[in-house]
Amino acid sequence: MTETLRPSVLVTGGAGYIGSHAVLALKDAGWPVAVIDNLSTGFRFAVPDGVPLYEGDIEDADLLALIFAEQGTQAIMHFAGSIVVPESVSDPLKYYHNNTVKSRAVLASAVAAGVPHFIFSSTAAIYGAPDVDAVTETTPPAPINPYGWSKLMTEQMLGDVAAAHPINFCALRYFNVAGADPQARTGQSTAGATHLIKVAVEAALGKRDFVSVYGTDYDTPDGTGVRDYIHVSDLAAAHVLALEALIDQPERSLTMNCGYGRGFSVLEVLDAVDRVTNIKVERRIEGRRAGDSGALISDPSLIRSTLPWQPQHADLDTIIAHAVQWERKLSDLRGNS
Numbered sequence: 001m002t003e004t005l006r007p008s009v010l011v012t013g014g015a016g017y018i019g020s021h022a023v024l025a026l027k028d029a030g031w032p033v034a035v036i037d038n039l040s041t042g043f044r045f046a047v048p049d050g051v052p053l054y055e056g057d058i059e060d061a062d063l064l065a066l067i068f069a070e071q072g073t074q075a076i077m078h079f080a081g082s083i084v085v086p087e088s089v090s091d092p093l094k095y096y097h098n099n100t101v102k103s104r105a106v107l108a109s110a111v112a113a114g115v116p117h118f119i120f121s122s123t124a125a126i127y128g129a130p131d132v133d134a135v136t137e138t139t140p141p142a143p144i145n146p147y148g149w150s151k152l153m154t155e156q157m158l159g160d161v162a163a164a165h166p167i168n169f170c171a172l173r174y175f176n177v178a179g180a181d182p183q184a185r186t187g188q189s190t191a192g193a194t195h196l197i198k199v200a201v202e203a204a205l206g207k208r209d210f211v212s213v214y215g216t217d218y219d220t221p222d223g224t225g226v227r228d229y230i231h232v233s234d235l236a237a238a239h240v241l242a243l244e245a246l247i248d249q250p251e252r253s254l255t256m257n258c259g260y261g262r263g264f265s266v267l268e269v270l271d272a273v274d275r276v277t278n279i280k281v282e283r284r285i286e287g288r289r290a291g292d293s294g295a296l297i298s299d300p301s302l303i304r305s306t307l308p309w310q311p312q313h314a315d316l317d318t319i320i321a322h323a324v325q326w327e328r329k330l331s332d333l334r335g336n337s
Contacts, residue, residue, distance in 0.1 A: 007074030007117075008032040009243065010067060012058050012106060014051075015042025018121065018177055018232055019079035020186040023051060025236035026077075034071045036063070037080065045333065046186045059102050064109040075117035075243055076110055078103065081150075084194050085125065088147035089290040099150035104157060111165050117246045118158065118169040119239055124228075124257070126152040126173065129293035136299045137173075137255055145291030155255065168253045170242040175228035175259035175298050177235055179319035180326030187326030188232075196266060197229065200273040201323045203281045205331070210282040213266050218294035224266035226295040228259035231313035231322070241307040256306060259298025260314045269316070276320045 009026055013019040014035030019042070026033045027048055034052040047053045052071065056063045058080050067073060081099040082088070088095040103120070110118055125148035126141045143149045158169045178197040180187030188198045202208045216223040238258055245254065264272070267283075274280050303309055313319060 006031045007247070008034065008071045009075045009077060010071060010073045011035050011077045011079065013037055013042060013078075013080030013121075015039060015044060015046045015053065016079060017188045017190065018174075018235065019077070020046035021181060021232045021236040022077055022079065022239050024048060024181060024185060025233070025240050027051060029240055031240070032071070034067060034073070036067060041190050043189050046189065048185070057102075059105040061105065061109050061112075064106065065113060068109070068113040068115060073113070073115055075119070075246070076106065076115055077119045077121075077239055077243070078106055079121045080106075081121065083147065085145050085147050085291045086194075086289045088145050088150070092146035095146045095150045096153075099147070100153045100157075103154040107157060107161055111161060111167060114166070116167055116250060117243060118167055119242055119246070120154060120158055120169060120171045122155055122171040122173045122255075123148060123151045124173050124175045124259070124296050124298065126155070127296065130296075134261060134297045134299040135257065137257060137302055144293060147291070159253070162253050168246050168250055170246055170254040170256070172235075172238060172242060172256055172258045174235060175230055175257070175296065177232050178229050179231040179233065179313065179322040181233055182313070182322055184322075184325050184329045187323065187330065189330055196227075196269055197273070197320060197323050200270055200281055201277075201320065201327050204273055204277040204279045204324070205327055207327075210284045211270060212284050212286045213270075214286050214292065215288035216285055217288075220265055220295055222265050222267050225292060226263040226265045226297065228261065228263050228297045229269070229316060229319060230259050231311070231319050234311040234313050237312075238303065238307065238309050241309055245307060254306065256303040257298040257300055258303060259300050260311065261298055261300045263295060263297040264316055272316050273320055276317050277324060
């Protein structure tokens with residue numbers, strides 16, 4: 001695809017963690033890109049110079065129509081939403097609003113404006129706690145928390161809308177996203193984050209006193225939860241390739257897992273953080289969290305056979321090293337506060 005044929009892309013939640021990496025991947029590859037973000041969990045500094053940032057809510061149909069007109073938007077990458085599983089259990093209405101109702105609003109605006117391509121930030125949480133070694137896209141969805149349900153409902157909407165209107169979509173089901181841009185241009189910046197690698201790196205750098213290990217009685221080799229960790233920059237690259245695939249075959253929609261196909265337990269991740277930082281992170285054993293599953297590992301065969309996706313950072317120590325590099329830069333950005 002030549003640069004002159006690349007359509008303008010609107011990234012929702014583009015000032016957030018994964019969204020900002022997608023913006024970089026698009027910009028680096030020469031795509032025209034703009035961002036909408038309400039900055040509730042995103043940061044202005046995460047949006048690169050030269051990329052238009054519209055501060056506002058994705059439920060604002062008038063604002064979306066304005067952006068589509070100003071930018072000539074022909075594709076949407078939809079990252080905006082809420083992502084904390086235990087919070088979804090305690091506040092399910094927040095998740096059904098932010099992740100499902102607002103996704104419907106974005107999709108309705110896209111259909112009204114004739115935007116033909118839509119990439120959706122879905123999740124492996126739609127699989128729940130599957131009794132398989134690795135989940136494929138044909139593994140029956142069975143969410144065990146409102147977060148997973150809120151994303152699965154949006155996938156259903158996308159399928160129905162694509163059948164009724166001239167729009168195609170790709171739903172990418174992420175496994176555990178971690179790490180940061182290798183050039184330290186952006187990374188996970190939200191205070192109070194709950195992602196294990198982020199939390200452990202903060203502890204290693206003295207920003208937390210300990211790391212909670214939630215549950216040691218799962219049916220896993222060491223009793224702690226096992227997850228498939230994927231580098232955020234590899235995930236961002238998959239989004240760009242997925243967009244190219246949608247443009248190349250506009251009659252086709254896709255739903256694909258995004259992971260490496262290998263799992264690491266909580267204790268294995270903490271050991272790796274110790275190894276990379278040469279600092280022993282204190283562990284504190286606690287009970288299971290609501291909505292967590294014991295093990296969740298991807299079978300990435302479909303994405304590898306469908307897209308020319310070649311992960312560049314599929315190594316746990318590399319993921320952690322990039323997270324450490326970003327965490328140190330983040331301290332400087334915030335004046336070591």
